[in-house]
Amino acid sequence: MLHIVDDEDVIRDALEWLAHSRGLAARGHAGGQAFLDALAAQGDDAGADGADGGDCVLLDVRMPGMNGIAVFDQLVARGLLARLPVIFLTGHGDVPMAVDSLKRGAFDFFEKPFNDNQLMDRVEEALATSRKAAAGTQVRARLATLSAREREVLDLILAGNMNKVVADKLGISMRTVEVHRAHIFDKMQVKTAVELAGLLK
Numbered sequence: 001m002l003h004i005v006d007d008e009d010v011i012r013d014a015l016e017w018l019a020h021s022r023g024l025a026a027r028g029h030a031g032g033q034a035f036l037d038a039l040a041a042q043g044d045d046a047g048a049d050g051a052d053g054g055d056c057v058l059l060d061v062r063m064p065g066m067n068g069i070a071v072f073d074q075l076v077a078r079g080l081l082a083r084l085p086v087i088f089l090t091g092h093g094d095v096p097m098a099v100d101s102l103k104r105g106a107f108d109f110f111e112k113p114f115n116d117n118q119l120m121d122r123v124e125e126a127l128a129t130s131r132k133a134a135a136g137t138q139v140r141a142r143l144a145t146l147s148a149r150e151r152e153v154l155d156l157i158l159a160g161n162m163n164k165v166v167a168d169k170l171g172i173s174m175r176t177v178e179v180h181r182a183h184i185f186d187k188m189q190v191k192t193a194v195e196l197a198g199l200l201k
Contacts (some may be wrong), residue, residue: 002026002123004149005035005071006060015058020027022120024127030060032066036074054130056123057086060092072101075196082133085126089114101192145187153180157193158200 001135002024004015012028017056019026029035037058057075061068072086088109090098107126110119146154149170167177190196 001055002127003029003035003038003055003061005029005032005057007031007063008060008151011060011089015191018116018120022124024120024123024174031063032071035071036066039080042091052126055084056130057084058119058123059088060085061090061097062090069097070103071089072104072106076104083130083137085129087119087122087126087141094108131170133184139188142188146184150184150187154184154196157181157184158197 002015002019004012004019004026006012006015006028007030009030012030012042014028016028027038029038059068059071068088072088075081075084075086085105085107086101086105088094088098088101089144090109090111091110095109095111098106098111102109107129108122110122152170153166161169163174163177163181167174170177185191187197188196188199190199
């Protein structure tokens with residue numbers, strides 16, 4: 001989901017149209033607080049809207065009320081930048097602020113007027129980054145469900161050991177290894193050791 005945060009209706013509408021022309025889901029927000037409220041409504045988790053499609057924010061710097069830098073500061077404080085990469089839209093006088101935000105983790109900034117295709121190319125790159133971060137979060141969450149023994153078996157499987165070798169090294173039966181292996185594959189949502197290794201590389 002591309003979140004477009006800009007107080008000007010015409011800019012939001014134009015950017016939404018641009019996103020849809022690329023087959024991207026987009027949602028406009030009339031200001032910084034409106035965007036943060038929408039995030040809070042979905043559990044303050046950037047992945048809720050994007051699911052497998054990722055998330056990205058096009059964020060205007062100058063807005064009445066809460067400006068773009070203040071919104072960015074909130075996202076930084078909540079540790080959401082990996083899941084919600086930010087591309088700033090700036091006027092000429094805002095460039096130093098935008099450059100500073102890049103140093104603090106913003107994905108990019110575009111000075112108005114911007115090239116539509118270049119902007120959307122960067123949006124798609126940001127969405128890909130978000131998808132990758134979301135996938136990493138999901139894998140870590142699955143790993144956290146493994147027991148200590150399952151983690152030991154997992155490490156030995158990833159090292160290329162056969163079930164018999166795993167059993168010998170851990171002092172358990174082959175049958176027990178097979179049970180642990182089945183639980184690991186189920187929890188990690190994979191069907192083979194190769195798939196498991198690819199997930200965790």
